[in-house]
Amino acid sequence: MQAFTVLVLKIAFLTILWLFILVIAAVVNADMVGRRQKKSARLTGDGPQPDVPPPAKQARKRRKEPWVLAIDSGLHAGDRLQLVPEVRIGRSETCELVLDDDYVSSTHALLSHRDDGTWVLKDLGSTNGTYVNSQRIGDPTIVSVDDTIRIGDVQMRLET
Amino acid sequence: MAATVQGYRIRGATQLILILFGQSIGFAGYILTGLFRDNAVPAQWPVLAICWYGLGVLVHIGARIAIPYADPVILPITLALTGIGLATLHRIDLTSGTSPMLGNQFVALVIGVALLLVIVFLVKDPRRLKGYPFLLSALGFLLLLLPLVPHLGTEVYGSRIWISVGGFSFQPAEIAKIVLAASFAAYLADKTEVLALAGRRILGLELPRMRDMGPVILMWVLSLAIMVFENDLGTSLLFFGLFVMMIYVATARVSWIILGLILFGAGGAFVLKFAGHVQRRIDFWLHPFDFPNDATQIIQAQFGLSHGGLLGSGWGLGRPDLIIFSYSDMISAATGEEIGIVGLMAIIVLYGLLVFRGLKTSLVATDIFVKLFAAGLSFAFLLQTFAIIGGVTRLLPLTGLTTPFMSQGGSSMIANWILVATLLVISNQARRPQLQAAVGPEGVTALGEEYTQVFSTRELAQIGTGTIRPVLPIATQQVRLGASGNVVPDDNEWTGNDELTQAVPVPAPEPPVVPTPAISPPAPTPAVPPPASSPAVPAPAPAPVPASAPPVFSAPVVPGSGVTRPTSPGPTAPGPTPPAPHDPEEDDYFGRGMD
Numbered sequence: 169m170q171a172f173t174v175l176v177l178k179i180a181f182l183t184i185l186w187l188f189i190l191v192i193a194a195v196v197n198a199d200m201v202g203r204r205q206k207k208s209a210r211l212t213g214d215g216p217q218p219d220v221p222p223p224a225k226q227a228r229k230r231r232k233e234p235w236v237l238a239i240d241s242g243l244h245a246g247d248r249l250q251l252v253p254e255v256r257i258g259r260s261e262t263c264e265l266v267l268d269d270d271y272v273s274s275t276h277a278l279l280s281h282r283d284d285g286t287w288v289l290k291d292l293g294s295t296n297g298t299y300v301n302s303q304r305i306g307d308p309t310i311v312s313v314d315d316t317i318r319i320g321d322v323q324m325r326l327e328t
Numbered sequence: 329m330a331a332t333v334q335g336y337r338i339r340g341a342t343q344l345i346l347i348l349f350g351q352s353i354g355f356a357g358y359i360l361t362g363l364f365r366d367n368a369v370p371a372q373w374p375v376l377a378i379c380w381y382g383l384g385v386l387v388h389i390g391a392r393i394a395i396p397y398a399d400p401v402i403l404p405i406t407l408a409l410t411g412i413g414l415a416t417l418h419r420i421d422l423t424s425g426t427s428p429m430l431g432n433q434f435v436a437l438v439i440g441v442a443l444l445l446v447i448v449f450l451v452k453d454p455r456r457l458k459g460y461p462f463l464l465s466a467l468g469f470l471l472l473l474l475p476l477v478p479h480l481g482t483e484v485y486g487s488r489i490w491i492s493v494g495g496f497s498f499q500p501a502e503i504a505k506i507v508l509a510a511s512f513a514a515y516l517a518d519k520t521e522v523l524a525l526a527g528r529r530i531l532g533l534e535l536p537r538m539r540d541m542g543p544v545i546l547m548w549v550l551s552l553a554i555m556v557f558e559n560d561l562g563t564s565l566l567f568f569g570l571f572v573m574m575i576y577v578a579t580a581r582v583s584w585i586i587l588g589l590i591l592f593g594a595g596g597a598f599v600l601k602f603a604g605h606v607q608r609r610i611d612f613w614l615h616p617f618d619f620p621n622d623a624t625q626i627i628q629a630q631f632g633l634s635h636g637g638l639l640g641s642g643w644g645l646g647r648p649d650l651i652i653f654s655y656s657d658m659i660s661a662a663t664g665e666e667i668g669i670v671g672l673m674a675i676i677v678l679y680g681l682l683v684f685r686g687l688k689t690s691l692v693a694t695d696i697f698v699k700l701f702a703a704g705l706s707f708a709f710l711l712q713t714f715a716i717i718g719g720v721t722r723l724l725p726l727t728g729l730t731t732p733f734m735s736q737g738g739s740s741m742i743a744n745w746i747l748v749a750t751l752l753v754i755s756n757q758a759r760r761p762q763l764q765a766a767v768g769p770e771g772v773t774a775l776g777e778e779y780t781q782v783f784s785t786r787e788l789a790q791i792g793t794g795t796i797r798p799v800l801p802i803a804t805q806q807v808r809l810g811a812s813g814n815v816v817p818d819d820n821e822w823t824g825n826d827e828l829t830q831a832v833p834v835p836a837p838e839p840p841v842v843p844t845p846a847i848s849p850p851a852p853t854p855a856v857p858p859p860a861s862s863p864a865v866p867a868p869a870p871a872p873v874p875a876s877a878p879p880v881f882s883a884p885v886v887p888g889s890g891v892t893r894p895t896s897p898g899p900t901a902p903g904p905t906p907p908a909p910h911d912p913e914e915d916d917y918f919g920r921g922m923d
Contacts, residue, residue, distance in 0.1 A: 169367050177360060178642050182667065185353055185674045188408060192401050192681055195342055199400075270691060 233285045234313050234326035242269065242322030253281040257319055258292075271296045271320035279311075286310050287326060289317060296320060339400035340392050346404035347384045354411015355380060357667075361419045361644035379434070380411070387441050394448040395756035399689060402755065405682045406733060406748050410437060410741075412675065413734030415643070416655075416663045423649040429736050436738035440745030447749035454754055457510045458697040461518070464511030469550065471504035472567065476557055488558045489728065501563045502730070502743035505570065505712070506750065509704030512571055515543065516578040517697040523579045544587070547571045552595045559605055562715050562727025566708065568592055573707045578700055613725035625652045629661035629720050633669070640668030655736040657728060660720045676717060679732075683710045686751050693758040702754045705747050 237249045249265065256263040260274040267276070273294040280288050290308040291298040299318040300309050311317060313326045355377065362370035370376075384407055391403060414433060421428040457464065475481030475488050482492045490497050516523070523540055551568035555561055572588030575581075599606050612623035620627065628651040636646060648654035648662035655662070664672035686706030693699045712729050719726035730740035 169364055174364060174642050174645070175639075177363070178639050178668075181353075181356055181360060181643070182639065182670050182674070184356060185667070185671060188349055188353060189674060189677055189681070191346065191349065192405065195339070195346065195401055196681075196685075199339070 234287065234328045236327040237265070237279075238325045238327045240316075240323045240325060242267075242320065244322070248327065251279070251281070255279040256292075258294075267320060267322050269320035269322060272322070276319055279317075286312070294319075338396045340396065343391070343400040343403060344385070344388045346401060347388050347407055348381065350404040350408030351381060351384045351411050353408050354413075354415045357412060357415030357643050358418055360642070361415065361422070364642050365422065365644040380414075383438065383441060387444065390445040391448060391752065394445075395752050397760040398448075398752040398756035399685050399759065402682065402685050402748060402752060405678050405685075406745075409675065409678055409682075409733040412663060413659065413731075416648075416659055416666075416734065417736055419644055419666070420648050420655050420662060422644070423647075424655075429655060432738070433736055433741065436741040437745075439738070440742045443742060444745050444749040444752075447746065448753055448756075451750075451753050454698055454701065454750065454757070455695055457701070458514050458517060461511050461514035464507055464514060468504050468508035468511050471500040471507060472550065472554065472563075474500045489560045489563055497739075499730070499737070499739040501560075501566075502739045503746075505566065505708040506705065506743065506747055508567060509570065509574070509708055510701055512574045513697050513700035513704050516574055516700055520578045520696065523575065523581075523584075544571070544575070544584075544591070548591045548595060551592075552599060555595075555599050555606065560728050561606060561609060561725060562712075562719070562729040565592075565715060565727065566711050566729065569711045570704060570708050573711075574700060574704045577703045577707075609725045609727075613719075613722060616722070625658055626722065626726055628652060629658050630722065632661045632665040633672075633721070636665035636668050638668050638670060640664070640666050640671055642666060656730065657716065657726070657735070658720055659731050659734050659736070660717050663734070664720075679709075679713045679717075683707075683713075685755075689751055689755040689758055693754060698754055698757070702751060705751055709744075709747060 235251050237251055237255070239245055239247045239249070244267075252264060255265055256275055256278050257265045257267060257272075258274050258276040259266065259268055259272045263275060273292075273296070275292050276294040277298045278290045278292055280290070282288055287310070288308050289298065289300060289305065289311045291305055297304040299305070300311055300315050302316075302318070311326060313328060315325070317324050317326075358376065359369055359373065362368060362373075387403060387407075391398060414430060414437070417433055418430045421430055474491050477491075480491050480493070481488050482490045482497065489501055490499055492498075519540070547568055551564040554567070555564040558564075568588070572585060572592075575584045575588075596606075600610070608622070612619055612626055616623035616626040616630070632646065632648070632651050632654075635641060640646070643666050646662070646665035648665065651658050651661055660672065660675070663675065667674075683706050686702055686709065690699050690702035690706065693702055709732060713732060715724060715727050716729040716731050718724035719729075730737055732740065732744045
């Protein structure tokens, strides 16, 4: 067989071999991304709405308070989420904010609104910790619009 | 919040296409060998094609039926590697002049695939193995030391790692690696806490307590014994490395790795001094050309790979007949010569992908034993492949391990298919749609791995009709089936296992929290949330069951009504409200401290 033909067939074989690897990588990728899309669809989709509207007299006060959680990086980056008075954050389906990240515990942290208008972030015994401005928090911590919250790979902020 | 079915899709068609694609690589090698050597496609190609692709379709159908949710790329990669190995063996057959190996190897492959099918159809819950840590370790150690028994063990080319019974020879270490991975996982799943937390800090290194060191010392002595008496560096390294890696995975303490390295280094230095053959292995590795008569195969492999160059000499055009053991230990050199470094790298990447999928399976699994088992199997596979390919390419001293799926040899082929079968069963269990069935009144799931059993929707329907029973005494009364087959947690009093309701109490909020999830999409303005718009469908509340009562599995099926969770259990829900169960240990064993 001619040397040139051999060369062409050799290269064709190696191309098929590496193509196989690329296809495997594509399938693995689709496996992951497919799952994530499903999650975010549920998070931002037509989920159940809060049952109890805030009392009318508080409505005006609320405007100045942060009631939006902006996600800056990690899963759902760019999302802005309307908060409810009590937000459990974790990987479990039952949390109000589901973060499907390997470094997030099933019920990781609790973000709760207090009567004086501030928000308190409490770590619920998570494995990898809850961070406010890069400091791991042990006790419940008051967070404001200036603070950066990090859970797993997800960074978020409060916004008004 | 209704429990949502969550899981990976079934990737049936994808898997079949990938399997056929992967098989075609080896088959192309076979066809090219004929083309390059004889200018003709081998005459018997239709028969071989039917057998080869038939096997692939068969294993796909079996996997599709028994383990539909299993990782769709593990089988295709395995078959691609097997195919490349078979093509290489066939190619060596053509020039070796000895009896053909392809037939025997194919028989071993068929046995391996048959065992895979048996395992995936019969083994439903790998967690069963957790109950027998000592039996498993005894069996594993027995297998490892079997070659030392006089008359049973045989010494082949200096290494005493074979046993020979009635004309058949077998390498028990191949099976032992699976058994020992299971036993290590069972032991560590039990001891993770102690091994991870207890200890003192000396010189900035957290040292474990002496009494926790027992198993490590035992493994160390055993691996040194293998090194000295069985004369096999590779097996010794494989098992000690496996144990140390699994402890590290279980505890996330770097000190275990450092300790392992120190122990192995000290043992190695001792053996180096008193056992001459290990020293020789090292010399052959560092200066093979000083020993042209002894380090022959290393030198030959170097020349082979160098002759192959970047793109290889082409299938059938290399000289594997010049390499001793080109069909077993040195098969990566024989293949590498003909498909070049570009091809050999692709093979290494395929092995890497297989290990990656194994570790991913471990990450996805919920049970700590299963997690560790999958990780252990992946590490055993990784260490073995690394040691042998590293030895052939002179990255490491050459050891007598087989190249999984490629080397000629029945025991290796069969054992590695069993390993893949185990990973697939674990993967299927981890990736299928899961419902957290243990649901308290808060809708919070108790996921402590000891107490959680996951069900598929079909199984939940079966629990509802009483066809099957859950293993755990969970409060099945709280799981009802809607018309859609979805399971909704009841808002009734929590009656589950007391152990489920330990852990961190969530501060009782004031005023009471609305239990429904309510993170809504981006708010255009800091708006007032929309008014309540969730008409509750009141569900018939089952009678509370005392916590001590034996589980009665009679989840009432509500026909046709599409029961949803009543939206406001609120403060008026009957019975006491237990704190939200949360077990911080339930997940992220792999993530601990890895922020």
